[in-house]
Amino acid sequence: MENLYDERSRARLVPEPPKRVDAPVRLAFERDRARVVHAASTRRLAAKTQVMGPQADDFVRNRLTHSLEVAQVARDVARAVGCHPDIAETAALAHDLGHPPFGHNGERVLDELAEACGGFEGNAQTLRLLTRLESKTFDADGRSVGLNLTRATLDACTKYPWRRGEAEAPGGVHGDGTPRTGRKFGVYEDDLAVFTWMREGVQGRGKCFEAQVMDLADDVAYSVHDVEDGIVAGKIDLTRLDRDAVRDSVRAWYLPSAEDARLDAVLDDFAQMDSWPVRPYDRSRRGLASLKNLTSDLVGRFCGAVQAATFASGPGPFVRHEARLVVPEGIEVEMAVLKGIAAHYVMSTAERVALMERQRDLVHDLVVVMGERGPDALDPDFADDFRQADDDAARLRVVIDQVASLTDSSAVSRHAVLTGR
Template identity: 75%
Template sequence: MSIEDLYDDSARERVVAEPPKRVDAPVRLAFERDRARVVHAAASRRLAAKTQVVGPQTDDFVRNRLTHSLEVAQVARDLARALGTHPDIAETAALAHDMGHPPFGHNGERVLAELSADCGGFEGNAQTLRLLTRLESKTFDEEGRSVGLNLTRATLDACTKYPWPRSEATGPHGVHADGTPRVVVKFGVYDDDRPVFDWLRTGVAGRRRCLEAQVMDLADDVAYSVHDVEDGIVAGRLDLTRLDRDALWETVRSWYLPGTDDDALDTALDELRAVGSWPEAPYDGSRRSLAAIKNLTSDLIGRFCGSAQQATFDAAGGEPLVRHRADLVVPEATEVEIGVLKGIAAHYVMQADDRVALMERQRQLVAELVEGLWQRGVDGLDPVFVEDWEEAGDDAARRRVVVDQVASLTDASAVTRHAALRNGSRPTPVARGGPGSR
């Protein structure tokens, strides 16, 4: 049985049925078409100018949201293929997983969550679903409403990292870089997007994520835990040969692994340091040092994915590893090792005084931008959002339109739009290219 045979007609169904492509077009399967639509989406291109950890304009080496997404996609595709699940679905979910992030990454997300509390809240993953099924328009239904990229049910399900609404979200844990408690709760759908969410979750009870979504989630964790450390090393912000365990463990617990004791964290770090490519000398910027870091990142990614692959095979008992027929198993030791790497980046990069000060200015800019666009109303919006404003039935719906507008901006366009509002000029609309004819 081929991998395509493991996905039934329901998995391939789209909200709007599509006729076959013309006979002279290249033959592509349903999930290949989904991947192409995400690759060609304007929201994907805008990720190149959105912050990952530090701003994409800071230097030529650090990752932005697009390069991070490409790396997550590579990890997800390789892991999916090794497990026997559909690599196109997992890769597409990985390519799309950060599309909903606003300017300045999680820092911008924090502001939008606070300012949209009365109109349904804000969460990057819920915004991704909104983009894929509404805002990034390619297809319209019989009533003239956008259904976004019109992806298949299986792909949209794989893109849903948190398959529950805001009302069912648990409280946030941990602190922001400035030490204040986190405020953003994790959920995957806004209330006014429930119809398409209920459609894509047809036949699924409760919060269980499909296997492809679990692969995407692990690939994301693996990629940013490893690559944020790499970026921090090259930026001169951390040295893996000189780690302050006492301070580091406090950060790890407050950000990622509450309740994990020092012994478990010490063991995890010792295991990581036992990896043959762990550096024995500080990074010096030479080609040899760069090669050493690349070898380390490769070894760590292989270590984490390999442990999950083996544990998943052991638990599956021969059941096909597709959709809701199996779960990805990540050993606890692997989760702690990933958490330790995340904590290293958080402690030495994200909590740095200069970055905390910059993040405060970014939050102020986003807050002023939301208020300025709200005061301008339709005159402050890109043309693509004007119809949404005019169709909005109340202030809460209009507030959501402003949030959608701000969330769509890149770091640079947010700064430009904010400056235009402050000097009283009309904001220059941002070009909104479509996803092409894929």
């Protein structure tokens, strides 16, 4: 499979010598995966919000467990359709590294406060982490090039391969229910050099096939698993859905033009699945097993349909920029219905809305106080960046980098230390 990827795809920004002869032999994309697995930013995902905060329950997903599940789905899809599983899995493991504390809620605040230095976007921050902040390799001029991943892997990690000024106007909502107020883009202006290297030889702004696999896996995972988390938390009962409310949520958040009959047909189809529940979840082992069978069947249903549609679209090979992943329109509607269920029963509650407002205030305070106090309020590596920054915009970017690196819990504790509240 590696022979489907040419030398340019396997190239690194800084060439690396072969490993010592007594080290295990690993191919280029295997080394990429290992670097992301061992990155400090990956470990921090364990304390970052997915939908409900990591402290909400021992069962609910955090950003790390979500990323591991996305990686498993991405690897299976990649193997099925013929692209390199290690590339797709690595992209899935990395896809949320740039998320700040409190998920998209924190992202929204940082984007507003970072206007003077080019905004904030979680996917652009992921590229920045992989190519600068998560240090492993330095170039000849002494600058960090991050994990020094291959071109193909970096490209696969880039969900929005364009600059902020090229992005479409925001609309709709994120997977956790927060409104999209910022533009979706994949690179900040001061990271443009590595982005240009990464996209060398690519015409247009389309994302590569492996990035499409990662994006699908993310969509599948959170559409299914958010419902599972809601069921275990006692917020969702699939045997007693308020169809009017679910349809309204689907239209308000995801598919504005979806008709009642179409959405009802999806719910009717779901109800015909052997694993769809006929009695409320009771937290027993048998109940948990039934719930796991349902999530497995839904993931298989979605991924199988995409695999079949992709194979029907052409002969392949399905790699890099030579093909596209085909997601049938019906599958998109089915995933939207699951998201609508979670939206109504989990994401729209008054308690959650109030909590999110407090989180935004906290992130805002951190940026303001750290900006005023400078290096004294920053971790040593960010303090060095702050001192070396050439202007106010560059210093603001360093503060944004620091706040984005925090977990939910470390953001709360850092806020208490810096503000006394």
